[in-house]
Amino acid sequence: MALLEIQNVTRRFGSMTAVDGVSLSIEAGEFFTLLGPSGCGKTTLLRMIAGFDAPDGGRIVLDGKDLTGVPPERRNVRTVFQSYALFPHMTVAANVAFPLKMANTPAAELDAKVRESLKNVQLDTLATRFPHELSGGQKQRVAIARALVTHPALMLLDEPLAALDAKLREQMQIELINLQKEVGITFVYVTHDQGEALALSHRIAVMNQGRIEQLDEPSRIYSYPKNRFVADFIGQCNILEATVRKRDGEVAELDLPGVGPARALIDAALASGARGALALRPEKVTINPSGQPKTDGDNHLSGTVTDFLYLGDVTIYRVALASGQKIEAMRANAEAGRARFFEVGDAVDVAWQVGAGHFLVD
Ligand SMILES: Nc1ncnc2c1ncn2[C@@H]1O[C@H](COP(=O)(O)OP(=O)(O)O)[C@@H](O)[C@H]1O
Ligand SMILES: [Mg+2]
Numbered sequence: 263m264a265l266l267e268i269q270n271v272t273r274r275f276g277s278m279t280a281v282d283g284v285s286l287s288i289e290a291g292e293f294f295t296l297l298g299p300s301g302c303g304k305t306t307l308l309r310m311i312a313g314f315d316a317p318d319g320g321r322i323v324l325d326g327k328d329l330t331g332v333p334p335e336r337r338n339v340r341t342v343f344q345s346y347a348l349f350p351h352m353t354v355a356a357n358v359a360f361p362l363k364m365a366n367t368p369a370a371e372l373d374a375k376v377r378e379s380l381k382n383v384q385l386d387t388l389a390t391r392f393p394h395e396l397s398g399g400q401k402q403r404v405a406i407a408r409a410l411v412t413h414p415a416l417m418l419l420d421e422p423l424a425a426l427d428a429k430l431r432e433q434m435q436i437e438l439i440n441l442q443k444e445v446g447i448t449f450v451y452v453t454h455d456q457g458e459a460l461a462l463s464h465r466i467a468v469m470n471q472g473r474i475e476q477l478d479e480p481s482r483i484y485s486y487p488k489n490r491f492v493a494d495f496i497g498q499c500n501i502l503e504a505t506v507r508k509r510d511g512e513v514a515e516l517d518l519p520g521v522g523p524a525r526a527l528i529d530a531a532l533a534s535g536a537r538g539a540l541a542l543r544p545e546k547v548t549i550n551p552s553g554q555p556k557t558d559g560d561n562h563l564s565g566t567v568t569d570f571l572y573l574g575d576v577t578i579y580r581v582a583l584a585s586g587q588k589i590e591a592m593r594a595n596a597e598a599g600r601a602r603f604f605e606v607g608d609a610v611d612v613a614w615q616v617g618a619g620h621f622l623v624d
Pocket of ligand 1: 280299307
């Protein structure tokens with residue numbers, strides 16, 4: 263049996279449905295992430311798991327027990343917020359000890375538990391400091407230690423790293439992965455940052471307008487997005503309208519309006535005439551000066567560079583085809599000091615292999 267079962271949970275605010283019939287189950291020991299754009303219902307769902315809010319419909323079951331009507335403090339669940347929510351007048355140690363005191367933990371056990379929890383987040387040397395004497399990253403570590411100290415069955419983290427700068431965020435991501443592995447507590451993590459979700463999670467539920475669009479492992483979410491929303495939300499993606507013209511085994515000939523014919527692998531169940539889109543990641547599209555021998559892929563097109571985006575390690579080029587339709591291609595800037603291979607206006611060939619794209623059925 264799963265540790266946490268969310269069964270057809272709905273929450274409405276007036277005429278707005280913030281969470282719309284969500285069902286999912288989370289196994290003990292999982293690092294599970296709710297990912298989606300701002301306003302899609304992530305926090306609302308998390309608050310119902312914590313018990314700060316109640317569903318209008320459906321049930322939440324933890325460890326086989328229906329949580330309906332169970333107040334937050336009686337749930338074996340702790341929450342970490344983006345805003346840290348530390349007690350400003352208490353030391354680090356007192357903040358971490360607080361939930362133990364609330365649970366009437368014997369004084370003899372208290373110190374050792376606080377120390378262990380602070381050690382888990384590498385803060386054992388700062389136990390006597392106050393929150394205002396800590397950096398943002400350190401404050402968030404205290405909040406995590408305070409959540410860990412009672413060894414809850416479930417830890418809920420709502421965009422805990424969103425207030426930190428990029429470098430620190432990356433460091434904390436690595437620490438969170440290690441921490442979760444070490445303590446073995448099940449994490450339900452909320453973020454709108456797709457890179458963070460891919461890096462941290464065992465499984466991801468991609469949410470949109472209160473519903474789950476796809477629930478899968480990170481590599482499957484990235485490589486096999488289920489629909490246009492997921493393809494577009496996760497990473498950069500070319501989404502090209504497509505119709506299946508004919509098929510030959512697993513290879514199909516597609517008609518891409520404004521692009522031309524292209525060959526792609528498609529699902530066995532799809533017949534001629536099926537409509538949808540070809541999702542094609544820019545890193546799967548090669549770009550070369552026009553007129554070079556065509557050896558690098560199975561679908562070839564000619565076009566002109568209209569824009570590019572230098573990202574340091576790679577550059578993304580936007581290429582306009584004769585029809586005006588645009589395709590993005592990525593190229594690694596392998597040579598130091600080289601910001602780009604092509605200029606706006608350059609004539610180029612783009613290519614991708616038959617297996618590079620992924621057909622999204624409408
Ligand atoms: N207490 C509330 N009253 C009215 N509307 C709310 C309330 N809480 C959330 N909402 C609305 O529900 C939707 C989902 O919000 P939220 O769960 O906070 O999204 P997310 O965390 O994914 O950004 C939003 O449209 C938000 O404005
Ligand atoms: Mg939120």
